[in-house]
Amino acid sequence: MSKEYIRDDDYNSAPLSDAGSYEITAHAKKKLPFIFHTDTLNSICKSIYTHWHEDVELLFCIDGEASVHLNSSLIKMEKGSLIVINSGTLHTISTKSNCIYYCLIIDYSFLEQMGMCPDENEFCNLIKDKKAEEFFCRFFTEFDNKIPGYEVALKGEILIFMSYLFRNYLKTDNIEKPCRIMLEAVKYVKKNYHKKIILDDVSRAIGISKYHFSRKFHKYIGCNFSQYLQQVRCYEAKKLIMETNLTLMEISSLCGFEDISYFTKVYKKIIGVLPSKTKLN
Numbered sequence: 001m002s003k004e005y006i007r008d009d010d011y012n013s014a015p016l017s018d019a020g021s022y023e024i025t026a027h028a029k030k031k032l033p034f035i036f037h038t039d040t041l042n043s044i045c046k047s048i049y050t051h052w053h054e055d056v057e058l059l060f061c062i063d064g065e066a067s068v069h070l071n072s073s074l075i076k077m078e079k080g081s082l083i084v085i086n087s088g089t090l091h092t093i094s095t096k097s098n099c100i101y102y103c104l105i106i107d108y109s110f111l112e113q114m115g116m117c118p119d120e121n122e123f124c125n126l127i128k129d130k131k132a133e134e135f136f137c138r139f140f141t142e143f144d145n146k147i148p149g150y151e152v153a154l155k156g157e158i159l160i161f162m163s164y165l166f167r168n169y170l171k172t173d174n175i176e177k178p179c180r181i182m183l184e185a186v187k188y189v190k191k192n193y194h195k196k197i198i199l200d201d202v203s204r205a206i207g208i209s210k211y212h213f214s215r216k217f218h219k220y221i222g223c224n225f226s227q228y229l230q231q232v233r234c235y236e237a238k239k240l241i242m243e244t245n246l247t248l249m250e251i252s253s254l255c256g257f258e259d260i261s262y263f264t265k266v267y268k269k270i271i272g273v274l275p276s277k278t279k280l281n
Contacts, residue, residue: 032151033107034158036143040100041066044272047094049231050221051190052183054108056118057085060136064099068092068125072219075126077101082132084125084165087118090182090220102136106158114159116166124169135161181206182220185213193232194256199225233257234270241278248275 065078069092070085077083085091087108108118135157142153184206203213221228237255240246249260257263267275
């Protein structure tokens, strides 16, 4: 999965509480309260593992198609469609072919300050509206050109577009929220994936029976606990391979694998390439 990150250094988003965050998004800049990048899913990198965060995320499909899992629902993302991932939503993206899309993650506190608190207002998840394409074209061009004053222009573009969504695509029906125990379970795995953990550890930590936990976990995550743990470990390993000079032995150990050969086998199955070939793709 290729990512063209658009972020700067001195934005300090309001810290999220430990109980309220699985993926703490590192927002770009004091003047730019968002993360923006282009993502590509293909035959090598087919999916992104299930996660959640408090910020609102917008996905606009440029080409191809993919499946977006939101809590226990499945939505097809295709060229020209906008997917809105509301605050606190478990989500993952996968494809059987190729998909290129813009990803814009907007800071929770920024929207809250503008009167669009993500906890109190939720948007329709699938939107097909020409204004979405127009917005992302302007947004990408504005940032790419970086003409003086672009920071103000980008914030203005976000506010105008979010106001449009607020007026036209605010949910009025019953909103599905994943039960809090599932959010806590995902957070627990993210925090402890480097340790030797099993399903019993998580179910005990969140205070429900193993049987009840297993059923709910599969409903919202789409796979069993063991499979999900392997996904998290492999994607965390991929980050270390891409961003550090650690050896594969060190990385496999840091990510909870006790055996390098087993790590290589699982990594190839989930990521699509061998760990040693990751930086070449």
